[in-house]
Every structure is written in structure tokens, then in C-alpha cells.
Amino acid sequence: AGEIRRFLRDDGMLKVSRSLKETAGRAAAAREQLEKKLGREPTMEELSGEVGITREEIVLAMEAAAEVESLHRPVYQ
Amino acid sequence: MEQTNEMMIEFDSRSCNESFARVAVAAFMTQLNPTLEEVADVKTALSEAVTNAIVHGYENEIKKVTVSCSISGQVLTLTVSDKGVGIADIARAMEPLFTTKPDTERCGMGFAFMEAFMDDVQVKSAVGQGTAVTMKKRIGRIAGEYHD
Amino acid sequence: MEQTNEMMIEFDSRSCNESFARVAVAAFMTQLNPTLEEVADVKTALSEAVTNAIVHGYENEIKKVTVSCSISGQVLTLTVSDKGVGIADIARAMEPLFTTKPDTERCGMGFAFMEAFMDDVQVKSAVGQGTAVTMKKRIGRIAGEYHD
Ligand SMILES: Nc1ncnc2c1ncn2[C@@H]1O[C@H](COP(=O)(O)OP(=O)(O)O)[C@@H](O)[C@H]1O
Ligand SMILES: Nc1ncnc2c1ncn2[C@@H]1O[C@H](COP(=O)(O)OP(=O)(O)O)[C@@H](O)[C@H]1O
Ligand SMILES: [Mg+2]
Ligand SMILES: [Mg+2]
Numbered sequence: 001a002g003e004i005r006r007f008l009r010d011d012g013m014l015k016v017s018r019s020l021k022e023t024a025g026r027a028a029a030a031r032e033q034l035e036k037k038l039g040r041e042p043t044m045e046e047l048s049g050e051v052g053i054t055r056e057e058i059v060l061a062m063e064a065a066a067e068v069e070s071l072h073r074p075v076y077q
Numbered sequence: 078m079e080q081t082n083e084m085m086i087e088f089d090s091r092s093c094n095e096s097f098a099r100v101a102v103a104a105f106m107t108q109l110n111p112t113l114e115e116v117a118d119v120k121t122a123l124s125e126a127v128t129n130a131i132v133h134g135y136e137n138e139i140k141k142v143t144v145s146c147s148i149s150g151q152v153l154t155l156t157v158s159d160k161g162v163g164i165a166d167i168a169r170a171m172e173p174l175f176t177t178k179p180d181t182e183r184c185g186m187g188f189a190f191m192e193a194f195m196d197d198v199q200v201k202s203a204v205g206q207g208t209a210v211t212m213k214k215r216i217g218r219i220a221g222e223y224h225d
Numbered sequence: 226m227e228q229t230n231e232m233m234i235e236f237d238s239r240s241c242n243e244s245f246a247r248v249a250v251a252a253f254m255t256q257l258n259p260t261l262e263e264v265a266d267v268k269t270a271l272s273e274a275v276t277n278a279i280v281h282g283y284e285n286e287i288k289k290v291t292v293s294c295s296i297s298g299q300v301l302t303l304t305v306s307d308k309g310v311g312i313a314d315i316a317r318a319m320e321p322l323f324t325t326k327p328d329t330e331r332c333g334m335g336f337a338f339m340e341a342f343m344d345d346v347q348v349k350s351a352v353g354q355g356t357a358v359t360m361k362k363r364i365g366r367i368a369g370e371y372h373d
Binding site: 084097 | 230233234235237242244245248249
């Protein structure tokens with residue numbers, strides 16, 4: 001049972017960084033796409049509409065993605 | 078060694094700040110390396126307590142809501158406080174389905190949700206002085222897996 | 226109509242809390258409908274001020290750092306405060322490349338960054354009492370899109 005729990009929780013763990021990274025990735029893609037379409041930087045409202053996630057959650061995901069990147073960067077250098 | 082870390086947020090009792098409060102607490106608790114589910118649980122419990130402070134405590138007047146947050150070992154402690162009307166009968170208020178605003182979209186399940194999603198919920202309140210709801214949750218997978 | 230909304234965060238002067246502070250301020254300022262670039266500017270300026278409070282103000286002792294944040298019309302105002310050692314000569318401290326810790330990774334560009342990324346930076350400080358850095362930025366450059 002401990003093993004199963006460990007497996008489930010590990011999966012959950014992966015999902016945290018995965019889901020934040022995925023959100024950050026989608027926001028970055030939407031930003032680029034909207035910038036092309038609008039000819040200017042999109043606002044948070046436009047981004048949030050495109051990604052389907054609240055403005056606050058988008059900034060959390062982007063900070064988390066930046067953190068993960070800066071934490072991992074030295075490891076891969 | 079139990080390392081402790083603390084933060085506090087204080088904000089106007091506007092419902093547009095609920096989302097800010099949820100994200101601030103989520104950002105702080107990422108230090109505990111939580112699962113997605115644990116973050117969602119804490120956000121749900123926090124939302125219920127903050128909504129109560131805004132809707133019941135201040136009856137939609139604009140005053141200050143405070144959320145204190147501390148991490149000790151793997152335990153997250155949250156206290157949501159208002160200086161609003163207070164609760165006369167706490168035990169009754171905490172009963173599932175009990176609500177003093179049955180006309181609105183509230184359904185009397187706020188405290189039940191807090192108790193379901195957190196390990197411990199304590200309410201202190203005094204009529205005319207305000208309410209403080211303290212909730213604890215142990216974050217983390219299996220004992221011994223974290224170094225603290 | 227100038228609607229005002231306020232929040233305040235207070236946290237232990239640990240560098241692991243910088244990220245939490247950035248998210249809290251970024252989440253709060255999304256109410257102004259900024260671009261991601263404006264969010265990044267504010268986060269950079271905030272980080273510099275918070276790092277200064279931790280590194281210079283408290284010299285890495287664990288005390289409280291406060292960030293107050295208000296929105297009035299389209300203007301965001303941030304105040305980062307510490308109750309640390311204070312600054313004797315503010316004008317000098319704000320000169321680009323001036324630093325009292327040349328040995329570390331600091332390069333004396335913190336205040337220069339704050340001034341570059343925000344519209345206005347004011348510093349109040351008293352030796353032995355602490356420092357408060359107030360920064361303002363008008364959000365929303367797209368003409369006619371905002372009502373204020
Ligand atoms: N912060 C508060 N201040 C005053 N009364 C409160 C507060 N929080 C809860 N209450 C009281 O407790 C009752 C039950 O709360 P809850 O379980 O969240 O249900 P609901 O919010 O749907 O009414 C509320 O109807 C209200 O009377
Ligand atoms: N909160 C503070 N408390 C005390 N001294 C400070 C504070 N912020 C800045 N200073 C002083 O101002 C100097 C310049 O700050 P800054 O431009 O950020 O450069 P740096 O941090 O790289 O030294 C610091 O070296 C320090 O002497
Ligand atoms: Mg409720
Ligand atoms: Mg600096």
C-alpha cells in the first residue's frame with residue numbers, strides 16, 4: 001500500500017511542475033501569437049482569455065517556470 | 078530541525094482580491110513541495126474562509142482581511158481573520174448546511190469544506206469583534222522523504 | 226473615477242520568500258490588466274528592493290520585510306520596507322555602481338534598475354531605524370483602452 005501511495009503521490013508531484021510548466025508554455029505561445037495578430041503586446045486580459053486561465057494563475061505559472069529554469073540551469077551547464 | 082517560515086497578507090475585502098490571496102498562499106506553500114491536489118485543497122479551504130470574512134464578517138463593507146501563513150517542518154498553518162460582526166454560536170455555524178444567508182448562493186457548506194480539505198480547523202470569534210479561522214495541513218508524501 | 230484597492234504582505238527576510246513576494250505583487254497588479262512586460266518590469270524592481278532589505282537592511286538576519294501595494298486609477302504604488310540598519314547617504318547609495326558590498330555578487334545597480342523599470346522611485350531611510358523604498362508605475366500604455 002505504501003508503494004502504491006508513493007507511486008500516486010509521485011505522479012501527483014510530477015503533475016505540479018508539469019501543469020505549471022504547461023500553463024507557462026501555453027501562455028508564452030499565446031503571447032507570441034497574439035502579439036503577431038495585434039501588432040502589440042497583449043494585455044493580461046487578452047492572454048487569460050486565450051489561455052482560459054485566470055490572470056493570477058498565469059503569473060504564478062510563469063514565476064514557477066522561471067524558478068524551475070533557474071534552479072536547473074546550473075545542473076545542465 | 079524544524080525550520081519555520083512566516084508570511085502575512087492583508088487586503089481589502091473585495092471579492093476581486095480572492096484570487097490574489099489564493100495565488101499568494103499557493104506561491105508560499107510551494108516551498109513545501111506540495112502535490113497539485115494539496116495546493117488545490119488549501120486553495121479551496123482558503124477561498125471559503127476569505128469569502129466568509131467578506132460576505133458574513135464585513136457584510137460586503139470594504140475593510141481589511143488578513144491571512145497569516147506559516148510553515149513549520151511539513152505543516153502549513155493558515156489563519157484567516159476579519160474584524161467584522163463575529164459569530165455568536167460557533168458550533169452551530171460549523172454544522173454542515175447551517176447558513177445565516179440562505180437567500181444567496183451560499184449553501185452552508187463552507188466550514189464543512191474547510192474541515193474536509195484541511196487536517197484541523199479551529200474558529201475563534203467574538204460578536205462585534207471579529208473572527209479568526211486557523212487551519213492546518215501536513216504537506217508531503219511519506220515520512221522521511223523530506224529533509225527538514 | 227479612481228477606484229483604490231490595497232494589499233500588504235509581510236514576510237521573513239529569507240531569500241526563498243522573494244519568489245512569493247514577486248508572485249503576490251504580480252497577481253495583485255493583474256487587476257490593472259498589464260502586459261507581461263509590465264509585470265516583468267515590476268517584478269525586477271521589486272526583487273531589487275527586497276534583496277536590498279534582506280542583504281543590506283538586515284544583513285541576512287531573519288526579520289520582517291513588508292511590501293505595501295496600492296492601485297489607484299491605472300497607477301501601481303509599491304513600498305518595500307525594512308526596519309534594518311538604514312542608509313546614511315541616500316543620494317550616494319542611489320548612484321549607479323555604488324555599493325557597500327563589492328565583495329559579493331552585488332554590482333551596485335539595484336537602484337538604477339528600480340529607476341529604469343518604474344516611473345518614480347523615492348527612498349526614505351534613517352540610520353538604525355530602517356528603509357522604505359516607494360515606487361510608482363503607470364500601467365496601460367495602449368491609449369484609449371483604459372478608463373481612469
Ligand atoms: N467570518 C465570519 N464572520 C461572521 N459570521 C461567519 C463568518 N464565517 C462564517 N460565519 C457564519 O457561519 C455560517 C456558516 O458558514 P459556512 O459554513 O461558510 O456557510 P455559508 O457561508 O454558505 O453560510 C454563515 O452563514 C455565517 O453565519
Ligand atoms: N534596504 C537597505 N538598507 C540599507 N542599505 C541599503 C538598502 N538598500 C540599499 N542600501 C545601500 O545602497 C547601496 C546600493 O544599493 P544597490 O543600488 O541595490 O546596489 P547593491 O545592492 O548591488 O549594493 C547598497 O550597497 C547599500 O549600501
Ligand atoms: Mg461560507
Ligand atoms: Mg541591491
